[in-house]
Amino acid sequence: MQLLVNDDPTTLSYWLNWRVFVCALWVLTPMVVAAILIWKYELSDNLESEGGTTQQDNSRNLRYNESWKTCLKEIHPIFLMIFRIIAFCLLLVAVSFDVAIHGLELFYYYTQWTFTLVTIYFGLGSLLSIHGCFFRLRNSSSKCHLSEDTEQGLYVPLANGVNGNGVKLLERVDHPGKSRALLTSGFWDNLFQVLFQMTAGAVTLTDFVYWSVIFPFIALKDYEMNFLTVVTHSLNAILLLGDTALNSLHFPWFRISYFVMWTGIYVIFQWIVHASVQIWWPYPFLDLSAAHAPLWYLVVAAMHVPCYAMFLLLVKVKYLLLSRWFPHSYQC
Template identity: 65%
Template sequence: MRGTGAELRREDEKMKMASVSLRQSHIPQLSENERKKWNLLFAVIFNPISPHFISNAAADNSESKRGEMQQERPRILHYDESWKPCLKDIHPVYLVVYRLTAFCLLLVALSFDVAAHGGELFLYYTQWAFTLVTIYFGFGLLLSINGCLQHHKANRSSDYLVSEEVEQGLYVPLARGVNETGVKSPNRLECPGEQHCSRTASLCGYLFQILFQMTAGAVSITDTLYWTLIFPFLHIKDYELNFLTVVAHSLNAILLLGDTAFNSLGFPWYRISFFVWLTSIYVIFQWIIHACVSIWWPYPILDLSFKYAPLWYLVVALMHIPCYAIFVLLVKIKHLVLSKWFPQSYQFCP
């Protein structure tokens, strides 16, 4: 009887295990390819619409204070904001010299980096950001040179008008900026509170401003992630930094911060959408490359076969907000400090 009872218990246990395995077999199990397809579907849906949601969330957050609502509204970009320093005492030629120096340094560093590592270097988002900064300073150099020429012509015509009016004995009211004949007085005779002329910027001026805001966000997210997350992990693995790696993750940020300190370009919250679109273009570029060619992923978190790929995509998308906020905060600090220290010379409106 004992043996029979033991056999019955074993049979019962086998039946229970069989029923459990049968139930588990009916539970749908996702294969690696199926999981990759679902991750791709999530990323395709989230990637194009993320700039809209992030920019709206940033704008809503910035508009929570009444004092900041006026600053975040779109304003007209004047033609001289792309090449005129934020202080009247600084001649525009100094910004030309700075942008020329920065462009040469970045171009030399980029050339050495590509010569050392080849074209595969452009698979990294960091190299995209570094190249964009180089293009920014090259484009800004051309605009600054053109602005200096216009500034020089305006000064020469202003000197001629002033000398002619003095000979004719005409009175020039400086407060209004217009003389009795209806001719506008030169910019350097305008009152300190007047910042810009009424001439709006051209298409190149708007493209340069967008490039500045997009590049600043890209540099911020690449350098911040590298020095706070990637570098400590590599340091644990006894990874040796070379000079070009340090330059790629520091020189662009340093030079861009210097230009930000002296230029007259605004940095509103709603322009974060261009920054997010840049990242979206990079991600789509990686998808196309890996769909056509079997190649390694420059960043493992982009691998769609990874189990938590959708979560990593969401985390990286949300990180755009604090990284963009870094430059927004720096521009606001510049406005507060320079307007307080140089109230008569400061001519920038964020």
């Protein structure tokens, strides 16, 4: 898909036209809205809680064990850990072979960005699952564990050593020496949660656009259709769906913002590269000199909503069915 540019993007005349302005509007406006949502739902509420002015609903804040526990009590977390380790190894091998065969120019493609993001997701998930299973076994053997109320308190922003319920942290923890490790792991748990939502949207967009928009219009005799091509446009979705079926991670709607920011950063990266060097466009619809470029940019931007909504609906249906079919085992 190495499409040669119609005009030289390194010249000033390429960028000074109405098509570039409209395309920039379709890219930058969603990124600004996404930044506002992140500030409103991620940052401002945390600052308010730290100031002690309000106590927000903490259902969207990832608790420590949500990153590694399963959705049902009968499914031991070690099975999720094994699945993530195997998935990480498969994805890492696929990325390594793809780069070895085609070179680093693969990272011009959004597909490779997404595939690498999924690999990072499973890598971090493997580490968190290993740590979570080890922590659980250590607690069960030593008969020392934190109460449910305490686990929630560890992730409520602290003000003068007091948690959101007004109880001092040191009075709630059986082993104060462990609190530092738990608080430190909270950053990685929340990062893992963000990666989950961002990866879900990016994988859905990548695979859907490839198999429904790009692939049907490709002349197979002129396109290198090989095993790695199929893997990079399907394995990520299969493994992510498997992880979603097992994990207990929630899926808040506002974190579509990270998905939008991810795509926006990729597009801006392409603009910077093409403004510096005259090279081929990885996707034909990214070429700003095309007559229908504004329409293509608008369509791709609009597709972020249904792609994220499809995965959100999938997670909601999963939790609804599990809560009805396994009410005593459901733990999400």
